[in-house]
Amino acid sequence: MLDFPIYLDNNATTPVDPRVLEAMIPYFTKFFGNAASRNHAFGWKGEEAVDYAREQVAALIGADPKEIIFTSGATESNNLAIKGVFEMYAQKGNHIITVETEHKAVLDTCKHLEKLGAEVTYLKTDIQGLITPEQVEAAIRPTTVLISIMYANNEIGVIQPVKEIAALAKKHGVLFHTDATQAVGKIPVDVIADGIDLLSLTAHKMYGPKGVGALYVRRKNPRVKVTSQMDGGGHERGMRSGTLNVTGIVGLGKACEICKTDMEADTARISKMRDRLEKELLTMEEAYVNGSVEHRLPHITNISFKYVEGEGLMMGIKNLAVSSGSACTSASLEPSYVLKALGLDDELAHSSLRFGLSRFTTEEEIDYAIEHVRDAVLKLREMSPLWEMFKEGIDLKSIVWAEH
Amino acid sequence: MAYSEKVIDHYQNPRNIGTLDKSKKNVGTGLVGAPECGDVMRLQIEVDEETGIIKDAKFKTFGCGSAIASSSLATEWLKGKSVNEALTIDNMDIVEELALPPVKIHCSVLAEDAIKTAINDYRVKNGLEPIEDTKKHY
Ligand SMILES: Cc1ncc(COP(=O)(O)O)c(C=O)c1O
Numbered sequence: 001m002l003d004f005p006i007y008l009d010n011n012a013t014t015p016v017d018p019r020v021l022e023a024m025i026p027y028f029t030k031f032f033g034n035a036a037s038r039n040h041a042f043g044w045k046g047e048e049a050v051d052y053a054r055e056q057v058a059a060l061i062g063a064d065p066k067e068i069i070f071t072s073g074a075t076e077s078n079n080l081a082i083k084g085v086f087e088m089y090a091q092k093g094n095h096i097i098t099v100e101t102e103h104k105a106v107l108d109t110c111k112h113l114e115k116l117g118a119e120v121t122y123l124k125t126d127i128q129g130l131i132t133p134e135q136v137e138a139a140i141r142p143t144t145v146l147i148s149i150m151y152a153n154n155e156i157g158v159i160q161p162v163k164e165i166a167a168l169a170k171k172h173g174v175l176f177h178t179d180a181t182q183a184v185g186k187i188p189v190d191v192i193a194d195g196i197d198l199l200s201l202t203a204h205k206m207y208g209p210k211g212v213g214a215l216y217v218r219r220k221n222p223r224v225k226v227t228s229q230m231d232g233g234g235h236e237r238g239m240r241s242g243t244l245n246v247t248g249i250v251g252l253g254k255a256c257e258i259c260k261t262d263m264e265a266d267t268a269r270i271s272k273m274r275d276r277l278e279k280e281l282l283t284m285e286e287a288y289v290n291g292s293v294e295h296r297l298p299h300i301t302n303i304s305f306k307y308v309e310g311e312g313l314m315m316g317i318k319n320l321a322v323s324s325g326s327a328c329t330s331a332s333l334e335p336s337y338v339l340k341a342l343g344l345d346d347e348l349a350h351s352s353l354r355f356g357l358s359r360f361t362t363e364e365e366i367d368y369a370i371e372h373v374r375d376a377v378l379k380l381r382e383m384s385p386l387w388e389m390f391k392e393g394i395d396l397k398s399i400v401w402a403e404h
Numbered sequence: 405m406a407y408s409e410k411v412i413d414h415y416q417n418p419r420n421i422g423t424l425d426k427s428k429k430n431v432g433t434g435l436v437g438a439p440e441c442g443d444v445m446r447l448q449i450e451v452d453e454e455t456g457i458i459k460d461a462k463f464k465t466f467g468c469g470s471a472i473a474s475s476s477l478a479t480e481w482l483k484g485k486s487v488n489e490a491l492t493i494d495n496m497d498i499v500e501e502l503a504l505p506p507v508k509i510h511c512s513v514l515a516e517d518a519i520k521t522a523i524n525d526y527r528v529k530n531g532l533e534p535i536e537d538t539k540k541h542y
Contacts, residue, residue, distance in 0.1 A: 309442055311468035315407065315415055326442055326468070335442065346440035383421050383472065385446035385464040386439060401438030 004319045006365045010205075010356035011154050011182060011300055012323060016251070017207035017359075023254040024209065027247040035244045036235060046246045053253025057214050060256040061180075061199060062190035069215045069236045070249050074181040075105040076229075077200035077215035078148075080240065081177045082109045084226025085146045085198070086118060089175070093143030097174075099123045099131055099160075100341040102150050106179055110148075119143070127343050128292035129158035137168050144174045151183035151199075155325065155338040155354060156291030157300035159183065166195035175224060181205055181213075185259035186267070186297050191216055197224050203248065207359065208255030212248030215240075266359045271298035273366045274357050278303065280370040284377060286390070290325075290339055290352055299357040302339075304348040307387040308380045313353060316376030320369055325352035347386075347396075407469055408503035414473035419480050422462040424448040432526025434518040443467035443511065445475045447518035449482055449490070451526055458482050458490060463518075470508040474498050474515035482519065487526065491535060493519055 007015070027049060035050045037043025054065040071077045086096065098110055100122045110120045121139045123131050136147060147169045152159045162178055169176035177198035183189055184199075185206030191199055202213035217239070218224045232241030259266075278301045281287055286306035302325070305313065310326030325336030326349070334340075335349035355369070381387040389396060407415075426433045430451045437444040443466065450460040461479040465472045477498055482490050498504070498512035524534040 307466060309467045309471075311442075312415075312466075312472060315412075315469040346442075350439070350442040383418060383464055384466045385435065385444055386466045388423065388464060396439060399435075401440075401444075 002364055002368055005321050006319060006368060007321045008355045008357060008361070008365070008369060009321045009323050010358040010361075011157070011354060012356070013204045013210065014207045014358050015360060016209055017255065017258060019258060020208055020251050020254045024247050024251040027250050031246075033246075035246050036233065046244070049246055049250050050244055053249045053256075056253035056257045057201075060189075060260045061184060061201070061216060062192050063216050064219060067191075067216050067219050069217055069239050070244060070252075071213050071215055071240055072211055072245070073204070073213040074103075074179060074200045074202035076240075077202070077213050078103070078105040078177075078179055079109050080215050080226055080229050081198040081200060081217075082106065082146065082148055083113065083229050084239070085175055085177070085224075086113050086116075087227035088225050089145040093141070093145045095119045095121070095141050095144040097121045097123065097136060097139045097144060097147045097149075099125060099149055101125055101129060101153055101155075101158075101338045102148070103154055103179055103181070106148055106150070125158075125341060128295075129153060129156050129290075129338075129342050130292055130295060131160060131165075133161055133164040133168050136165050137172070140168075140172050140174060144172070146175050146177060148177040148179070151178045151180035151189065152187070152297050153291070153338065154182050155336060156302045156342075157182070157297035158291040159187070159295045159297065161295075162196070163194045166197075169197075170195055175222075182297060185256065185263070186299060188263070191218070197222070198226070203252035203255050206255050206259050209248050209251040212245050212252045214252065262359065267298045270357050270359065270361065273361060273363060274299055274301055274355075277301065277355060277357075277366050277370060281305075281373060284374060287377075288348070290344065290348070291342065300354065302352055302354045304344070304351040305353070305377045306348065306351055307384045307390055308377050309350050310352055312380055313351075313373075313376055316380060317369075317372050320372060322356075323354045325354070326350045410477075410502050411469055411473040411504070414476040414502070415469045418463075418472060418476045420460075420462050420476065420483075421464060423464065424450050424460065424462050429529050430526070432522040432524070432529065434521030434523075434525060436517045436521055437467070437471075437514050439466065443471045443514055445471065445514050445518045447475060447478060447482075447515070447522050449487075449522050449526060451487060456486050456488075458485055458487065467511065467514075468508075470502065470504055470511040471514065473502050474504070474511045475518065477501060478515045478519055487523055490519060490523060 031045045033042025033046040035046035058065040184201040199216040204210040290302040310324030339349035452459045461482040463475040495512040495516040
């Protein structure tokens with residue numbers, strides 16, 4: 001039996017795994033102590049839970065527990081990493097290297113710093129969404145303090161050559177931060193093997209609760225420091241003040257533990273379903289995958305159905321929760337900046353759907369998605385003047401469109 | 405964002421999808437919008453040459469549900485009107501009828517433009533001056 005609507009938007013957020021919820025529950029009402037209360041059992045219990053979660057998070061990414069700073073999520077982690085390094089290493093320079101397809105939490109943080117005197121290089125990706133280590137190296141200046149490049153992209157799932165880039169950063173004595181929000185828990189990420197100095201992650205993309213995440217800050221070779229962006233009681237070794245969200249942190253820890261033990265089995269199952277979904281949808285004419293299929297997360301596919309507009313398409317598959325790079329939902333009328341950055345025509349960006357699978361996705365749900373997406377695309381193409389022109393062999397580029 | 409029932413109805417049961425023979429003298433075609441903006445509407449009218457009444461109207465639209473509904477509604481309203489009456493269709497009538505939210509008003513604007521463009525195409529084909537659009541939306 002299918003439960004509607006079917007959730008296939010797991011790159012936006014995931015449901016909380018029941019095992020995670022179970023671990024969290026006692027910390028709402030029974031073990032509610034402030035982890036910073038040193039003088040009674042309630043506090044100790046909270047601190048113990050936080051310490052344990054710190055180990056669980058560290059274990060998933062190959063870090064030392066002391067290198068984990070709890071935050072409210074990846075947005076905060078990105079802010080802390082980038083602003084914190086910019087401030088802490090101001091003596092050394094003011095130049096930051098990042099990529100056009102980063103999440104807004106990185107891009108807008110960089111824009112903010114530009115107003116404060118930072119110089120930022122925004123690297124362009126190729127049509128696959130990838131950047132090369134050579135591009136990064138060419139952008140390094142004597143004043144470069146930070147390279148911030150996402151592990152995997154949230155719209156197309158493309159995985160950047162993080163290890164190679166980190167090695168170059170090290171060679172030039174530049175710190176390397178990665179927004180690994182989409183990658184952690186889905187593919188093996190190891191801060192030592194990959195050579196990462198700072199790493200952002202969040203619980204709600206890996207079956208944990210919303211509003212909790214972490215920043216990994218390397219303590220050895222080199223010892224990295226960030227200036228706190230939230231001042232107060234000096235929690236998290238002074239780098240992030242604020243009473244710890246013990247319940248959320250317990251959830252994050254448990255989510256990391258499960259991802260570590262289940263990753264291989266989950267990936268095998270999920271990627272098989274993803275591949276089937278993709279293959280079936282690509283049997284339609286004029287359907288294209290956006291971004292590299294070779295260097296990609298196992299649970300996502302982003303497909304453009306040419307001559308059909310994404311929001312209109314989503315309306316035709318209302319039992320499926322997916323997202324679109326179409327801009328019709330936004331007031332700006334601008335389609336996805338990520339797809340545009342790949343150099344796709346705006347038209348293809350408007351025609352895109354993102355499918356994100358999870359460990360709870362079933363084969364039946366994929367069957368349903370294949371059938372209904374296909375029907376909706378065919379129906380809308382019958383209504384599409386562009387499809388008709390395409391079928392008549394008219395080159396849409398030859399038409400002078402009235403700009404609106 | 406939730407769609408109004410009328411938008412959903414037009415989306416699910418679009419009226420008058422199709423193509424008229426644009427080479428015919430009594431057919432006017434309006435193609436407006438642009439693929440890179442995410443909406444393109446093509447609206448066509450067929451005029452009864454004796455009476456000046458629009459006897460058929462067809463559309464095809466690439467766009468969101470509101471764009472599809474706006475053009476579907478426009479074809480419904482066009483049928484049976486004289487060409488001059490058709491010129492009085494205002495985008496705000498469409499907004500009201502379909503209960504479009506503010507971010508979707510541009511869909512109704514596009515539909516009005518499609519109507520005017522189709523009528524002008526018909527007028528020019530029949531040796532008449534195109535009507536100046538006195539209402540600039542952009
Ligand atoms: C790549 C990436 N970075 C950062 C974020 C922001 O994470 P959070 O919602 O935990 O602040 C997201 C999620 O929206 C993301 O996909």
